[in-house]
Amino acid sequence: MKFRYWLLSCFALGLLGIGHGITADPAKSPPTKPADDGAMVERVIAARKEYQNSLVGLYDYYAKTGDKERAKWVEEELKSFHLSNKPSYRLDISDVPPATLEAKQNRPEANNLFRLGKDYKGKGLGTEFTLNQRRAEIVFQEILAKYPDSDKIADVAYELGELYEGRSFKQYHRAAAYFERSYQWRKGGSNDARLRAARLYDKQLNERSKAIELYRDVIQHDSDKDRMKEAEKRLAELTSTRK
Template identity: 65%
Template sequence: MPRMLLIFPLVGIPLIPLVVPQGVFSTLHAQSAPPGSPKSPDKSANDGKPPPPASDVELVERLHAARKEYENSLKALYEHYARVGDRQRWKWVEEELLGYHLLFKPSYNLDVKDVPPATLKAEVNIPAANELYRAAMEYKGKGFGTEYILNQRRAEILLREILEKYPNSDKIADVAYQLGDIYESRAFRQYDRAARYFERAYQWMKGGRTDARLRAAILYDRYLNDRTKAIELYREHIAHDTDPDRIRQAERRLAELTGKK
């Protein structure tokens, strides 16, 4: 059977199917290798296992820096054209900024400039952090369609600003919970990110009685296919929560996963 490839289109050009006979790629690869080219690495030298993947940390750090530089450049242009009264270019920048915030921007490595460590402590009442939190909640969950997505992004930016500027604020556990909710929402659907922030919500506020553990467990269970982690969190939730309905929910699912009735 022939192999079907698709050439991704430029703007306004439809997809063009390209049919390539089976086996052509392997033949071309064999023909293109110059004499004396090194052979594929011998897996037997590594007990038959492929070599471990190289770290993506440096690349992800560069990506974060590039995103921030791009966004800041657009904001600077926006302010410049507003000052000089160039309404046409001001509108262009506004539309590009809008597009940037609507763009799907996944977190390729949650440990690189994304989820802070579990060791943070919610200790100090900081008025500036409180104000940012109130502003974020004015946007979170509001609106419909595109406006809803933009409001979720606005709330995300404000909440993340709290973690960046005021990591010892007594609101960080609430911030983590709200970020978990945002990343789980249809505006993001980034379930690994959501689960990690739900975990931070109870790690940063010892003795908290929210459903953060349960929500993290459900994400690991339903979306991330990590049964071991889900079982661990269901058990922790049962041990720490005081809400009877949530406890029963966790007990039912734990019994299904472990086969213990």
């Protein structure tokens, strides 16, 4: 108690170097920032996985031993974990796969997972809806991790783009990146993935040059007249010299 009172008093009187012109010792250099955040991001991703796996293991233990009360506690903690927002601090680290993937193999396991993810994605209200969006994300990401040559990867990327753009995530950089992968991985045919990426860079991320690039790509590569018309209109607005 005395120590706490002393600490509060020091802050109030500026004895800890706050206020009254007290400065840090010039002989001591300030802490240097790490050259790159990559290693730290990797540790965060690994810690998330370890935490989730530990909870799953604990749940299995309590379920097998018949401890229903503790199993329920773990279940609630797992739900809280999945409901929490987990940003992608670096899209290039354990997240968005490269544009060079080739969708060329019919993988029955991937097809089954895709149907499961779609089923989760459209279900529920309120908290249950959010949980199902998280479940869908896990399933779709599993497809990309386990079956990167599946002929479903372009569709998976599109679904992930929609998830990350939606109200349960609102991770717009991530959404745009997956929409880009969707049209990059798709061989033949087209959808609105390129236009949706352009809209995100334009309206949500304020990355004007990237939006202009993608609107031009829509005009050049898309075959849908309405999408092309929208891209032409917005491109004219963005490139106009008028204020």
